[in-house]
Amino acid sequence: MQVFIAGATGATGRLLAQALLARGHSLKLVVRDKSRLPEAVRTSPKVSIHEAVLLDLDHDALQSDVAGCGAIVSCLGHNLSWRGVFGPPYQLVHEATRRLYSAAEHSPTRTKFILMSSTGVRNRRAHEQVSLAQSLVIGLLTVALPPHRDNERAAAYLQNKVGPQSASPEWVIVRPDGLTDEAEPTPYSLHPSPTRSAIFDAGKTSRINVATFMAELIEQEPLWEQWRGQMPVIYNQAY
Ligand SMILES: NC(=O)c1ccc[n+]([C@@H]2O[C@H](COP(=O)([O-])OP(=O)(O)OC[C@H]3O[C@@H](n4cnc5c(N)ncnc54)[C@H](OP(=O)(O)O)[C@@H]3O)[C@@H](O)[C@H]2O)c1
Numbered sequence: 001m002q003v004f005i006a007g008a009t010g011a012t013g014r015l016l017a018q019a020l021l022a023r024g025h026s027l028k029l030v031v032r033d034k035s036r037l038p039e040a041v042r043t044s045p046k047v048s049i050h051e052a053v054l055l056d057l058d059h060d061a062l063q064s065d066v067a068g069c070g071a072i073v074s075c076l077g078h079n080l081s082w083r084g085v086f087g088p089p090y091q092l093v094h095e096a097t098r099r100l101y102s103a104a105e106h107s108p109t110r111t112k113f114i115l116m117s118s119t120g121v122r123n124r125r126a127h128e129q130v131s132l133a134q135s136l137v138i139g140l141l142t143v144a145l146p147p148h149r150d151n152e153r154a155a156a157y158l159q160n161k162v163g164p165q166s167a168s169p170e171w172v173i174v175r176p177d178g179l180t181d182e183a184e185p186t187p188y189s190l191h192p193s194p195t196r197s198a199i200f201d202a203g204k205t206s207r208i209n210v211a212t213f214m215a216e217l218i219e220q221e222p223l224w225e226q227w228r229g230q231m232p233v234i235y236n237q238a239y
Contacts, residue, residue: 164229
């Protein structure tokens with residue numbers, strides 16, 4: 001399958017790109033700086049790279065970038081610098097989600113859309129309950145930290161504007177807890193909602209497990225059908 005990845009230079013996106021190539025897929029990438037890609041990805045004949053700022057691309061350019069892709073994945077996130085967290089684009093993840101989804105909307109072939117989010121983002125359709133203390137902290141983060149607000153809006157776009165039953169593209173929002181780096185995939189567990197507090201009792205999720213789960217969502221039909229239109233939470237099993 002041909003897969004489009006946004007954020008392939010990031011810590012999780014590059015693992016997903018490598019995992020998909022190892023599984024025989026071909027990739028289309030939009031990256032700001034291709035030198036930030038792992039060499040094996042940058043030089044693979046199965047990878048087509050468009051070097052550009054994703055939010056600078058118009059609808060036609062994005063449509064051409066996602067054309068022919070059976071899956072679109074966003075691993076975008078704000079860089080952890082003062083400018084990345086507090087500077088523009090404040091709506092990086094939300095805008096990219098909205099524009100990529102719209103670019104694929106009239107694709108003649110079935111498309112899976114996967115958004116990397118976080119356990120701090122609540123599934124409001126599932127009426128997820130959190131403690132008053134957590135609710136206050138998340139409320140503060142939403143006001144004080146543009147990236148959290150951005151992740152909330154990106155998830156709300158798919159949940160409310162698009163809706164869980166959408167067939168074109170279908171979508172899954174993947175919610176890891178505290179991200180860690182590990183060399184190899186390890187056993188992980190999946191849950192419809194968080195089983196621990198994202199603020200006061202955060203678990204851990206390795207980026208390589210996130211990449212593995214995303215690759216399996218793309219490849220495995222029963223797994224996709226199980227989570228389609230939902231916001232699965234992923235934890236490493238050791239925690
Ligand atoms: N940190 C955690 O514990 C945690 C937990 C759960 C979920 N999350 C979420 O997981 C997601 C990914 O995390 P990660 O650590 O894998 O991300 P990351 O390493 O920070 O990668 C971010 C990606 O987004 C791209 N990007 C940043 N600003 C951009 C812009 N203005 N225009 C275009 N591309 C831009 C980066 O491109 P460049 O390489 O060009 O900078 C990079 O490819 C984030 O949304 C984060 O909120 C994080």
